[in-house]
Amino acid sequence: MEGYSNKLMEYFLHPRNVGEIENPSGKGRVGNVVCGDIMELYIKVENNIITDAKFKTLGCGAAIATSSIVTEMVKGKTLDEALKVSNKAVVEALGGLPQHKLHCSVLAEQALKAAIEDYQSKQAGGARS
Amino acid sequence: MEDTKKIYLDYAATTPTDPEVIAAMQPYFFDSFGNPSSIHSFGQDAKKGIEDARQKLASFLGAKPAEIVFTSGGTESDNMSLIAVAHENAQKGNHIITTRIEHHAVLEPARLLQKQGMKVTYVKTSKEGLVDPSDIKKAITAKTILISVMHANNEIGTIQPIAEIGRIAREKGIYFHSDAVQTIGHIPVKTDELNVDLLSLSAHKFYGPKGVGALYIRKGTRIGNYLYGGDQENGRRASTHNTAGIVGLGKAIELCEKQMDAEAKLQIQLRDTLIREIPERVQEVVLNGHPTQRLPNNVNFSIRYIEGESLLLNLDMLGIAASTGSACTSTSLEPSHVLLAIGLPHEIAHGSLRLTLGRWSKKSDVEQFLHYLPEVVEKLRAMSPLYHKK
Structure with missing residues (x-):
């Protein structure tokens, strides 16, 4: 497809970390069926470090590739480090995105943040009980 | 060709x-x-x-x-x-x-x-x-x-x-x-x-x-x-x-004046093979358009839980060229106005696949396509957060 880098096609055709994590530490779901892209991102957190990340995505090539690469980028990072992973970093990691596909990278960033927030809110809830 | x-x-x-x-x-x-x-x-x-x-x-x-x-x-x-x-x-x-x-x-x-x-x-x-x-x-x-x-x-x-x-x-x-x-x-x-x-x-x-x-x-x-x-x-x-x-x-x-009738006859056979076989091989698909009052060469299905561009790119990797009404192939991010006008919800419109036949289409083309389609759909559905295998 026009505007898709070789790296993006590689992540689209052979996506890394597809699937769900059983009993994830955090789960984020963003997008909606109207726009056509839905991303689910699962993380496992141990000692404040993301030890595993997986995704499921309904969407175009860019949506699948961005969600896949973001799971790779955050593995081994602390939560604070992971929160700093921006959509720009995702775009750069894929070797660029066509202009009208940039929103996919924003979704990937939002899915990651949602998963981390889910984890943090569970932690806060746990502390209270 | x-x-x-x-x-x-x-x-x-x-x-x-x-x-x-x-x-x-x-x-x-x-x-x-x-x-x-x-x-x-x-x-x-x-x-x-x-x-x-x-x-x-x-x-x-x-x-x-x-x-x-x-x-x-x-x-x-x-x-x-x-x-x-x-x-x-x-x-x-x-x-x-x-x-x-x-x-x-x-x-x-x-x-x-x-x-x-x-x-x-x-x-x-x-x-x-x-x-x-x-x-x-x-x-x-x-x-x-x-x-x-x-x-x-x-x-x-x-x-x-x-x-x-x-x-x-x-x-x-x-x-x-x-x-x-x-x-x-x-x-x-x-x-x-x-x-x-x-x-x-x-x-x-x-x-x-x-x-x-x-x-x-x-x-x-x-x-x-x-x-x-x-x-x-x-x-x-x-x-x-x-x-x-x-x-x-x-x-x-x-x-066309000379060949059209014979070509249409053959294309209708291939078209109807696709219309019959796609739902046999892939579950949860919907035929778009009229079952009989349609062009001899046109097939259009919505395939649930997947998105059209992903489907097209995967088929392209296998050497198969098709088309979709998904928004993701346009810069407008809106799915096909035709599919919305016939009442398809957005998520079904995004998963549409159009196959159109012509003068050089062969039975083996259709067979090859039918052979590859299930594995491509399966791969994308395995990634889809909306799909739960029945």
């Missing part, structure tokens, strides 16, 4: 130019290169090529050669029909009727005319994409000057009851235009039987070259000129003729 590893299932997007058409065009680049408007022999040679093509197209349509205007393609013919008819007949009325499933080449000029003060009614269709002629009738007002309904839809293949709509238009003395870009060269199109006053067509949809088309304009139709600065095409469309292209169009329509 000789590449046996690649399978082309996107003939509605464009067709290859038939080698016989290319051969017919060849002399008009160097030997008969003259400007057809020139009176010397070089010009007259070229002019003869154009007039032969005009005769061939007129014969296919059952029309008179003088009723044919050559254009740059379907888009221009559609634009011209709406804009030049609306402007020329503005004194008579300010209302146009069309449908929600027209090509953008009709819808966009309709919107432009709305900005200029014209009123436009967009008639709905059934969920199979059929226009009800009585809906057209109901939309007519004393101010209606033009009705435009496509002959067959480019996405879902539904063939409209054009003759009946044309009869209604004629009774009321309203001009009737039909975009026949998808039907010309594939099914019979006779302007008198269809009761049309204007009809658009494009050569590259029936094995002719790109960049050339025609507009049939019934004798006596009041229509303004469209391009200015020359008296080509009786002044209706100035610009030096695309001689080779027009000759190619003529050859292409001549071949």
Whole structure:
């Protein structure tokens, strides 16, 4: 497809970390069926470090590739480090995105943040009980 | 098309130019290169090529050669029909009727005319994409000057009851235009039987070259000129003729006239194999368009829980070329207006797959496609957060 880098096609055709994590530490779901892209991102957190990340995505090539690469980028990072992973970093990691596909990278960033927030809110809830 | 590893299932997007058409065009680049408007022999040679093509197209349509205007393609013919008819007949009325499933080449000029003060009614269709002629009738007002309904839809293949709509238009003395870009060269199109006053067509949809088309304009139709600065095409469309292209169009329509019926018969077999087999092999799919009142070469399914662009890219990697109405292949991020107009929810519209057959389609192409489709769908559904295997 026009505007898709070789790296993006590689992540689209052979996506890394597809699937769900059983009993994830955090789960984020963003997008909606109207726009056509839905991303689910699962993380496992141990000692404040993301030890595993997986995704499921309904969407175009860019949506699948961005969600896949973001799971790779955050593995081994602390939560604070992971929160700093921006959509720009995702775009750069894929070797660029066509202009009208940039929103996919924003979704990937939002899915990651949602998963981390889910984890943090569970932690806060746990502390209270 | 000789590449046996690649399978082309996107003939509605464009067709290859038939080698016989290319051969017919060849002399008009160097030997008969003259400007057809020139009176010397070089010009007259070229002019003869154009007039032969005009005769061939007129014969296919059952029309008179003088009723044919050559254009740059379907888009221009559609634009011209709406804009030049609306402007020329503005004194008579300010209302146009069309449908929600027209090509953008009709819808966009309709919107432009709305900005200029014209009123436009967009008639709905059934969920199979059929226009009800009585809906057209109901939309007519004393101010209606033009009705435009496509002959067959480019996405879902539904063939409209054009003759009946044309009869209604004629009774009321309203001009009737039909975009026949998808039907010309594939099914019979006779302007008198269809009761049309204007009809658009494009050569590259029936094995002719790109960049050339025609507009049939019934004798006596009041229509303004469209391009200015020359008296080509009786002044209706100035610009030096695309001689080779027009000759190619003529050859292409001549071949279609001979081969069309046999080709359609074969394509219907392949089409119906796809329509029967896809739901056998992939669960949770929906056929879009009318089951029988559809183009011989068109198949359109929505495949649930996946998105069209991903499907297309995966098929492309396997050497299979198809098309989708998913938003992700457009820059607008909106799925196909046709699929939304027939009532598909967004998520189903995003997962549409269009397969269109043509002159070089083989049974083995269809078999190969059917072989690969389930694994591609399975791969994408395994990634889909909405899919839960039953």
